Amino acid sequence: MIWLDYFIPLSCGGGGVACGWVMNALSRQGAPPNVPRKTAAAELATESVPVETMEAKQKRIAAVAEQLQSYAKTMAADVDAHQTRVKEVNHTLTNNQTQAPEAVLEAIHELIASNETMQNQLQDAHDRIHEQALQIESAERRAETDALTRVANRAAFDKHLQSQHALGTGKAGSLAMLDVDHFKKFNDVYGHRAGDEVLRVVAGMMHSRLNKHGLVARYGGEEFAIILDGKSLEEASLLVESARMAISQREILFEGKRLRVTASVGVAALESDESIEQWVQRADDGLYRSKEKGRDCGHSMKRSKATLIQAKRISNLASPDQAPERESASIEAASIDLDDVFSLDDDEMIGGSEGEQASKNSPPSDPSTSETVAAGPLASLPNHNALRETFEDILKRAQTSASMSIMAISCNGPANSTTMRSLVQIVRATLRSVDRLGYENDSTLLVCMPSVDPSTAQARGLQICRSAGAVGIKQTDTGENMVSVGIAPAAEESDFEEIVRAAMDMSVRGRVPGMRPVVFADAVTTT
Numbered sequence: 456m457i458w459l460d461y462f463i464p465l466s467c468g469g470g471g472v473a474c475g476w477v478m479n480a481l482s483r484q485g486a487p488p489n490v491p492r493k494t495a496a497a498e499l500a501t502e503s504v505p506v507e508t509m510e511a512k513q514k515r516i517a518a519v520a521e522q523l524q525s526y527a528k529t530m531a532a533d534v535d536a537h538q539t540r541v542k543e544v545n546h547t548l549t550n551n552q553t554q555a556p557e558a559v560l561e562a563i564h565e566l567i568a569s570n571e572t573m574q575n576q577l578q579d580a581h582d583r584i585h586e587q588a589l590q591i592e593s594a595e596r597r598a599e600t601d602a603l604t605r606v607a608n609r610a611a612f613d614k615h616l617q618s619q620h621a622l623g624t625g626k627a628g629s630l631a632m633l634d635v636d637h638f639k640k641f642n643d644v645y646g647h648r649a650g651d652e653v654l655r656v657v658a659g660m661m662h663s664r665l666n667k668h669g670l671v672a673r674y675g676g677e678e679f680a681i682i683l684d685g686k687s688l689e690e691a692s693l694l695v696e697s698a699r700m701a702i703s704q705r706e707i708l709f710e711g712k713r714l715r716v717t718a719s720v721g722v723a724a725l726e727s728d729e730s731i732e733q734w735v736q737r738a739d740d741g742l743y744r745s746k747e748k749g750r751d752c753g754h755s756m757k758r759s760k761a762t763l764i765q766a767k768r769i770s771n772l773a774s775p776d777q778a779p780e781r782e783s784a785s786i787e788a789a790s791i792d793l794d795d796v797f798s799l800d801d802d803e804m805i806g807g808s809e810g811e812q813a814s815k816n817s818p819p820s821d822p823s824t825s826e827t828v829a830a831g832p833l834a835s836l837p838n839h840n841a842l843r844e845t846f847e848d849i850l851k852r853a854q855t856s857a858s859m860s861i862m863a864i865s866c867n868g869p870a871n872s873t874t875m876r877s878l879v880q881i882v883r884a885t886l887r888s889v890d891r892l893g894y895e896n897d898s899t900l901l902v903c904m905p906s907v908d909p910s911t912a913q914a915r916g917l918q919i920c921r922s923a924g925a926v927g928i929k930q931t932d933t934g935e936n937m938v939s940v941g942i943a944p945a946a947e948e949s950d951f952e953e954i955v956r957a958a959m960d961m962s963v964r965g966r967v968p969g970m971r972p973v974v975f976a977d978a979v980t981t982t
Contacts, residue, residue: 599611601658601673603651603654603673604654604655604658606679607671608672608673609674609675611670612670612672612674612680612682615669615670615682616630616680616682616735617731619669619682619684619725620725620734623725624726624727624729626685627684627685627724627725628682628683628684628691629682629683629686629688629690629691629722629723630680630682630683630724630725630734630735630738631683631691631721631722631723631738632678632679632681632720632735632738632739632741632742633680633681633695633699633718633720633742634677634718634719634742635653635654635657635678635717635718636716636718636719636746636750638650638676638677638716641714641716645709645712645714648709649709649710649712650677652707652709653709653714653716654673656707657716657718658671658673658679660702661679661698664694664697664698664701665681665683665694665695665698668684668686669682669683669684670682681695687724688723688724688756688757689755691755692753692764695722695753696765699718699720703716703718703883704883704890704891706887706888715883715884715886717750717751717880717883718751719742719745719746719750719753720742720753720764721739721741721742721744721745721753721754721755721761722738722741722753722754722755722756722764723737723741726758737756737758737759738756740756740759740761741753741755741761744761748763749832749876751879751880752764763834764835765834765835832875832879833875833894833897833900836879836892836893836894836900837891837892837894838893839894839895839901841893842891842893842901845893845903846861847951849891849905859903859904859906859944859945859949860904860907860909860942860944860945861904861945861951861957861958862901862904862912862916862958863900863901863940863943863959863962864878864882864901864902864916864938864939864940864962865898865899865938865940865962865966866928866937866938867931867935867936867937867938867966868928868931868932868937870897870898874928875898877923877928878900878928878938879892879900881923882900882902882919885922886902887907889905890905895959899959909942909944909975912944913975916972916973917972917973919940920936920938920939920940920972923937923938933968934968934969935966935967935968936965936966936968936972938972939962939963939964939972939973939974940962940965940972940974941957941958941959941961941962941965941974942958942961942973942974943958943961943976944975944976960976961975
């Protein structure tokens, strides 16, 4: 058979599929070849089915479904045409009694051409269907995404919450409700465009920290809902509190202004035999308990009992490859909405409305071995030891301490909870995103300030003292400055304890009557 000498190399060059069709035609004498591409085409055609079921949901998806139906009909016609052509070639081969090489050669060429045409048509259909599938996916994603903040919307939240609730107690996880404090007043002061930017930043910070644990959604207005899949009440509370504190310490730059907001949180884990509505209500109860307690805090709900969330240590540091930004001395003073800070009356200044007194600031004899635990407005802040870890972590990342400073802010009069809450809010309003706020004792705050020059640090200290005076924190009965600030810059290989001690000494000097309330120390070196 001379024609086999032509058939073998041509079949190899033309592809295994075409060769299989020819050999099948020669061996089976009239049986129509089984076209492998038919199944693929049928599968592509059936991909339009789930699209059609979405026709009632969105006009956009309905249009996509119509296009896919058109593609399916076109592909069905292409498959029929291909099968018809294969049958014709097969018929020619089976009726050719001579089995001439020329006839076989021509048949092979026709099969190869037909197969290539079919492959091109299938690829084109695949590309178009893939494009439409992406459009469907995009439409579904848009339908479940909040247009302003780009996190999940209320519909997506309801869907996810329902699926988690169905898992039951112990598996469903926890639900948190977070609300931006005084947001209406913020909009009135800075405008809705600034308010929108704040919502975007807050949503982005929560999404980056919490979405991997479940779902972050905009619940409505300035309120957000967070579902933490499978997380216990304690685990969820610490995660959410960490994000909440990061929000309160974040400086938002908008059109030349430095803006700050705080947030309040309520957290609740699913209880046995609890409906979705009851679950949401308990988380909401925790949120409103936080607002009743002065805002800028979080409460967890164990059944109907609310407990203040106290984070053990918050270290929202910049990533290792992100160097802290240095601010110039001419930096604009942070904007502080004094209406959001408690004003103090004479009774509170003298004795404290809650009868709380604190000792005068004096550093502990050995801070490294004393674990000060504060209550009230300082409870959520890192203490001395936690701040030392943060300090060392920043030094390790920065590889130097030459531009690091510690600021000690002391309340020299009665440090009741109302006074300290106001002071904390004032200090937070002056901080940068890279600064870290903590406390030394019940009447002294500490700020770790990386990459700051002396004039900028001093300007921030004066800003704190002036703002404190504006809300009634002015002078003690003996004429001392009610709030004094000490700043100690670090030199190479400085020790945290020595820098804190120097800053505290400077704050003591700043309380002297007639003295400037902000005192700057020389660079502290290890002796």
